[in-house]
Amino acid sequence: QVAGIVAHHRIATIAEIRKGLQFPTAHRFQNGADDPSLASTSTSISGNKRKSSSSATDTVSGSNKRQRSDSQKLIRKLSIQLSSSTSKTKPTLSVPSEDLWEDRIYSCLVISPAGHVISEFRTIEQLLEPMRDAIKAHQSLFLTGKILHRDISPNNIIITDPETADGFKGMLIDLDMAKAQNSGPSGARQITGTIQFMAIEVLRNIDHTYRHDLESFFYVLLWMCGCQSWHNGFSGNKKAPQESVFQQWEIGSFSQIVMNKKGNMSINFEIVLEEFPEKLKALEPLCWKICWKIRDILFPYHEKVIIIGTPEGDLEQLYRPIIAAYDEAITDLYRLQHR
Structure with a gap:
C-alpha cells in the first residue's frame, strides 16, 4: 500500500x-524573523518536486489577475514562513536558526x-x-x-494496477516530509505542505496529527470531484466555472484560508458540493453521500460549532468509519452500474 524503493542515487x-565558493566580503543573510518583507504575507512558494498533471489549478485560479510563471500555475508546494516584524514573539512556524545551515542531500529515488497520480482518474x-x-x-504506515x-496531496496518491501492485488499486508515495512518532524535528528548514489540502489546524500552527492527514485526504476528494473532474470528462456540455469556492483554499493569508475552510466545512458545505459537474451530479446520491459522511466524521458539531481537533483515545476511531464510507460508496457504485 506504500510504494517501495527500487533504486536510490x-x-x-x-x-x-x-x-570552492569565495566572496570578497561577508554577507548577512536574513531568515524569516528578520525579513520585513514577510510581515505582510503568510506564505512563500518553494519549487515543486514534480510537475502536477492537474489542469484544474490553472482554471480555478484563472480569475486571479496576477501573472504567474508556468511553475506557479502548478499545484503549489508551500514553504511556510509566518512572521511579524512588529511582534517580539517567535514566528509561529519557525524552527531553530541552525537548521538554515544544515547540509542537505539531493538524491533520486x-x-x-x-502508477498515475490520482488527478488522472477517468x-x-x-x-x-x-x-x-x-x-x-496511511493507516498502516501510522499505526x-x-x-x-504529513504531505497528503493529489501528487502523492497514485492509481496502480492491482495485477502488479499486490491487489491494491492505489498507493501512497513520497515520504519526504514524513516523521516518525515521538521523534524530534524533521530537520527540514521549513514546514512544507500543499496549501489547498492543508488541515485547518496545521495552517494555525497546531502540531500535525494523523487526523490532519485524514482531513487532507478529504480535501483531495473534494478537489477531485469539484475541480479536477471538470477536466477529466465529467463536465458534459458545460465549461469549468471561472470562479470557484476552491479558489478560497489557495489564495489569501493563512487566516483567510482558515476562515474559508471552516465555513466550507460547516454552513457552506453544500455550496462546495454544488460545484460538482453534471456527470457527477448524475450520481449525486452516491457522491454527496460519501462526502457528507466523511464531513460528519471529521467535523462533528458540538453546541452548533464544528470540532476541528484530533480526538483522544482509540487511533482507529477515524480510520474505521472513513474507510467504511468508501467501501459503502464503492459497493453502491457497482450495484448502480449492474442493476
Missing part, C-alpha cells in the same frame, strides 16, 4: 555544491509499482478505490510503522 549535497472507480487504498496505506506522512 545520491546526486549532491549543499556542501559539495558550495565548495525510483519506486515501485509505477471513472468514479478510479477515484474512490485508489483513495480508499491510500487511506489504508504499524509509527510514521506520519
Whole structure:
C-alpha cells in the first residue's frame, strides 16, 4: 500500500555544491524573523518536486489577475514562513536558526509499482478505490510503522494496477516530509505542505496529527470531484466555472484560508458540493453521500460549532468509519452500474 524503493542515487549535497565558493566580503543573510518583507504575507512558494498533471489549478485560479510563471500555475508546494516584524514573539512556524545551515542531500529515488497520480482518474472507480487504498496505506504506515506522512496531496496518491501492485488499486508515495512518532524535528528548514489540502489546524500552527492527514485526504476528494473532474470528462456540455469556492483554499493569508475552510466545512458545505459537474451530479446520491459522511466524521458539531481537533483515545476511531464510507460508496457504485 506504500510504494517501495527500487533504486536510490545520491546526486549532491549543499556542501559539495558550495565548495570552492569565495566572496570578497561577508554577507548577512536574513531568515524569516528578520525579513520585513514577510510581515505582510503568510506564505512563500518553494519549487515543486514534480510537475502536477492537474489542469484544474490553472482554471480555478484563472480569475486571479496576477501573472504567474508556468511553475506557479502548478499545484503549489508551500514553504511556510509566518512572521511579524512588529511582534517580539517567535514566528509561529519557525524552527531553530541552525537548521538554515544544515547540509542537505539531493538524491533520486525510483519506486515501485509505477502508477498515475490520482488527478488522472477517468471513472468514479478510479477515484474512490485508489483513495480508499491510500487511506489504508496511511493507516498502516501510522499505526504499524509509527510514521506520519504529513504531505497528503493529489501528487502523492497514485492509481496502480492491482495485477502488479499486490491487489491494491492505489498507493501512497513520497515520504519526504514524513516523521516518525515521538521523534524530534524533521530537520527540514521549513514546514512544507500543499496549501489547498492543508488541515485547518496545521495552517494555525497546531502540531500535525494523523487526523490532519485524514482531513487532507478529504480535501483531495473534494478537489477531485469539484475541480479536477471538470477536466477529466465529467463536465458534459458545460465549461469549468471561472470562479470557484476552491479558489478560497489557495489564495489569501493563512487566516483567510482558515476562515474559508471552516465555513466550507460547516454552513457552506453544500455550496462546495454544488460545484460538482453534471456527470457527477448524475450520481449525486452516491457522491454527496460519501462526502457528507466523511464531513460528519471529521467535523462533528458540538453546541452548533464544528470540532476541528484530533480526538483522544482509540487511533482507529477515524480510520474505521472513513474507510467504511468508501467501501459503502464503492459497493453502491457497482450495484448502480449492474442493476
